[in-house]
Amino acid sequence: MLPKLLTSNFLNSLKAKLPKDTLREVTPKYLEEPRGILKGNNNSILALPKSTQEVSIIVKTCQEYKISITPYSGGTGLVGGQLNPSQTASVILSIERMVSIRNLYEEEKVVIVEAGIILEQLQNLLSKENLFFPLSLASEGSCRIGGNLATNAGGVQVLKYGSTRDLCLGIEAVLPNGQIFNGLKRLRKDNTGYDLKNLLVGSEGTLGIITAASLRLFPKPSHFCTAIVAVESPREALKLLNFAQKFLDNRVSSFELIGQKAAEFVAKCLPQIKVPIEGDSEWFVLIEATSSSSKNIELEFENFIKLVFEKELVQDGIIAQSNAQRKIFWSFRENIPEANRLVGSIVSADISLPLGELADFIDKISYEISLISDCQINCFGHVGDGNLHFNLFRNWDKTVSSYESIVPTLSSMLYGEVIKRNGSISAEHGIGRLKKSQLLASSDKAKIDTIKAIKKAIDPNGIFNPGVLIDV
Numbered sequence: 125m126l127p128k129l130l131t132s133n134f135l136n137s138l139k140a141k142l143p144k145d146t147l148r149e150v151t152p153k154y155l156e157e158p159r160g161i162l163k164g165n166n167n168s169i170l171a172l173p174k175s176t177q178e179v180s181i182i183v184k185t186c187q188e189y190k191i192s193i194t195p196y197s198g199g200t201g202l203v204g205g206q207l208n209p210s211q212t213a214s215v216i217l218s219i220e221r222m223v224s225i226r227n228l229y230e231e232e233k234v235v236i237v238e239a240g241i242i243l244e245q246l247q248n249l250l251s252k253e254n255l256f257f258p259l260s261l262a263s264e265g266s267c268r269i270g271g272n273l274a275t276n277a278g279g280v281q282v283l284k285y286g287s288t289r290d291l292c293l294g295i296e297a298v299l300p301n302g303q304i305f306n307g308l309k310r311l312r313k314d315n316t317g318y319d320l321k322n323l324l325v326g327s328e329g330t331l332g333i334i335t336a337a338s339l340r341l342f343p344k345p346s347h348f349c350t351a352i353v354a355v356e357s358p359r360e361a362l363k364l365l366n367f368a369q370k371f372l373d374n375r376v377s378s379f380e381l382i383g384q385k386a387a388e389f390v391a392k393c394l395p396q397i398k399v400p401i402e403g404d405s406e407w408f409v410l411i412e413a414t415s416s417s418s419k420n421i422e423l424e425f426e427n428f429i430k431l432v433f434e435k436e437l438v439q440d441g442i443i444a445q446s447n448a449q450r451k452i453f454w455s456f457r458e459n460i461p462e463a464n465r466l467v468g469s470i471v472s473a474d475i476s477l478p479l480g481e482l483a484d485f486i487d488k489i490s491y492e493i494s495l496i497s498d499c500q501i502n503c504f505g506h507v508g509d510g511n512l513h514f515n516l517f518r519n520w521d522k523t524v525s526s527y528e529s530i531v532p533t534l535s536s537m538l539y540g541e542v543i544k545r546n547g548s549i550s551a552e553h554g555i556g557r558l559k560k561s562q563l564l565a566s567s568d569k570a571k572i573d574t575i576k577a578i579k580k581a582i583d584p585n586g587i588f589n590p591g592v593l594i595d596v
């Protein structure tokens with residue numbers, strides 16, 4: 125059992141080893157998460173270390189007093205891993221003051237950054253050097269690299285560049301015994317036994333505090349071709365994806381499926397956001413192709429759009445004619461989660477499916493849900509990666525709480541169908557505190573046993589983010 129209160133012995137011991145301003149009172153933002161489902165407890169103190177050494181001191185002291193640590197970056201996580209709602213005392217360890225760029229290797233296209241840097245700030249700094257870090261999510265103005273790595277974040281450009289794990293070459297982290305893992309390699313190939321870096325990426329603060337990383341960069345794209353097209357169904361959207369990948373090859377960087385419901389939610393809840401969709405089609409795709417070569421791809425993209433009209437793969441569409449119009453398209457897409465939040469979801473599923481199962485899944489589960497509930501379905505997402513945000517919402521004239529009794533049935537129908545089709549119950553948000561039961565239901569025993577064994581071996585006292593990802 126971890127203690128419920130922070131003793132003065134513990135606090136004095138920490139204070140004595142750290143610079144004066146490292147420990148602070150916890151302010152409300154560290155106890156909240158974007159969807160407002162969970163709240164952190166008040167038995168905590170905030171630690172804002174400025175160096176990896178200081179992180180190590182905090183960890184060693186917590187280990188000595190068996191105090192749990194809640195790693196915190198930007199607080200945008202959607203599965204509650206950045207909060208400790210239990211009664212146990214904890215140190216909220218935020219790496220927000222560790223923001224420096226340690227080294228930029230322009231020729232190698234590698235940057236070594238501290239984990240507290242905000243994703244958007246990193247993108248902007250690199251852009252000035254004509255370089256590009258392709259991780260891109262709607263929360264990029266707040267989330268930090270440490271959180272992105274800890275959750276193996278996905279986003280809108282995975283199709284071309286991969287997820288955070290694919291973009292990470294090396295990691296520096298403080299392990300639960302306080303030891304510093306100096307793994308800031310800049311290697312594309314490194315076949316030297318168990319891969320600790322890949323174990324830490326996606327471990328959601330349960331195995332180590334990520335303090336720095338070496339990240340892969342790319343040449344900055346110079347040409348962007350972006351369109352929103354209306355398609356008859358998700359099945360047609362997938363045909364369009366196949367055709368786009370043949371015609372435009374690896375230049376297709378984003379392929380986002382958007383349902384009519386998303387347009388309705390954004391128009392209703394965020395009237396200041398322009399909805400660039402017209403007509404009565406049920407489904408749309410936001411497609412973007414990018415290139416960093418001097419070759420102009422605009423003409424090729426226009427030909428592609430002409431051809432997909434001729435082939436009747438799309439019914440309607442607009443190509444962005446300027447950067448301003450492109451931004452309108454993306455602002456609409458990126459505000460869908462905020463509109464969802466304002467409507468208030470009753471079930472939020474971030475799932476992935478084999479591409480061949482995706483269209484059938486949407487048809488079948490939408491139909492089955494409609495038989496037992498009048499809830500609204502807003503299905504959208506990074507469909508090029510097989511990733512859907514399949515979210516259920518209250519009907520306009522009902523409250524969220526009026527669905528309370530049916531939520532377990534809806535949830536198990538939805539996740540049951542995902543599991544049956546060999547999909548994943550969490551495509552990119554992670555497990556955190558909110559998806560643990562789905563993880564258990566969807567994973568084979570060998571996987572769960574191994575996860576538990578790893579956790580026990582690396583963090584035997586269970587002080588790193590207890591209650592997150594798995595209960596041991």
Ligand SMILES: Cc1cc2nc3c(=O)[nH]c(=O)nc-3n(C[C@H](O)[C@H](O)[C@H](O)COP(=O)(O)OP(=O)(O)OC[C@H]3O[C@@H](n4cnc5c(N)ncnc54)[C@H](O)[C@@H]3O)c2cc1C
Pocket residue numbers: 158194195196197198199200201202204205206207219239260261262263266267268269270271272273274275276277278279280328329330332333334335461462552553556589592
């Ligand atoms: C509007 C919106 C849109 C989003 N869109 C996407 C999307 O498209 N794709 C996607 O993948 N996610 C998305 N997310 C979810 C979220 O932004 C990501 O999970 C992000 O990577 C979390 O980063 P963060 O810095 O906010 O981490 P936090 O929320 O602070 O933490 C997330 C987890 O990582 C752990 N952690 C934090 N820092 C460290 C560290 N230094 N070392 C070890 N563990 C640590 C925490 O304990 C927690 O378990 C979205 C969220 C919002 C609000």
